[in-house]
Amino acid sequence: MSNPENLQYTKEHEWVLVEGDVATIGITAYAAEKLGDVVFVDLPKVGTATTYMKICGEIESTKSVGELYAPLDGEVVAINDGVVATPETVNSDPFGAGWLIKVRFTNLPELMTAAEYDELTGEA
């Protein structure tokens, strides 16, 4: 699966969609594929403060545990209840219905472009 051009990326394999001062965050198809079937997601509560590149959640597959790193400083304004109920959505639609949290950010750090992320994951 190719990495959408309209998203930004972290080296920890999160994607970020910036709309105004709110960022929607998920994990990339590459990360989901590496994890295997996701069976449990542990997301921060709405209102939790996030810190750039600090762990704010966990994504568990049958085989391993992946950490969700906050790609920016801010406050969680929404979590995806759909993905909590059906974690496999992270595998089936990582860039869409498999989004994890929305964060109202205070500043926007420099993140990777799709092309840069492609290079990181060897998909270029």
Add this chain to the structure above:
Amino acid sequence: MPQTPLHAEHALLGASFTDFGGWEMPVRYTSDLAEHQAVREAAGLFDISHMAEIFVSGPEAASFLDYALVIQSSAIAAGKAKYALICNEAGGIIDDLIVYRLGEEEFLVIANAGNRHQVVAALIERAKSMNFNGVEDRSDDFALLAVQGPKATELLQTIVATDLSTLPYYSIATGDIDGVSGYLCRTGYTGEDGFEVLVPTESAVQVFNALVSAGITPCGLAARDTLRLEAGMPLYGHELNLDVTPYQAGFGRVVRLDRAEDFVGKAALETLAKIEPEKVLVGLTGEGKRAARAEYKIFSEDTEIGEITSGALSPTLGFPVAMGYVAKEHSAIGSEVSVDIRGTRLPMTVVKLPFYKRK
């Protein structure tokens, strides 16, 4: 890193690979949950060609194995198999094995991939001490394919001449598999009925593809691990290692102390059999969805009493299952313990193994 003769077939099927026992093996093709389910409900196909095939032959083959392993191989009837351990002098487990008796003077020993060289070296050393020279590591000559699940026999039968219904559990027979001469072993590592099929390396691709065409779902090691865990089967390097004795691992019954002849580890095992082990292997179940995984610590109140060796959210049962070693006094069925899951203590209960048993 070594690859099995089927590596290219796995890649064509879209497999992701992982390092297992020093081998590059398929971890999953599409979804490990779907592969797990295929084995529980229909039939799955595993490439386990990384495992070692050691042939032991000659007039002294049976008495040699009686000395080299903790089981009494001479008591196995031709065409039958037995689960075995190979221990060191201290009673520590070098590997767990399946021993098949092919004939009066010929045995096949299957060892784990990661222990191949240790097992072969130990067997050869033990053979030397008896002036026996019938140990031959033929791992590179064979591919091993496991066909497992409630439909495994029916689907395998479509490419096999032998009537599979005549082969009981834990038996072995030579057979014609898609026109290839090999061995059919009614054994497995999933908790389901099925066969392990041994064919010459050069025929591996043909037989593998014939099994896929017969409708058997290729499955990776991720599914194999959750299947064996549900079935309460140990994995060397997790439940078993050199520092674990058969009595801790619940395999006291495998060790045949009640025989006249000496065997490697016998003196130590006789002593160990009489004392209560400090820690023993137990099964644990929990609630919710968070798995207790290998190396997580087990507690009673605030006292650390053990460690998880394998654990996952059981795909079949829907709740967390794990195996681990706990202090003997907390090992009774029904004991309540807790496991530190990355900073959070979650309750788990000691239960009888296996977690899953086929109907």
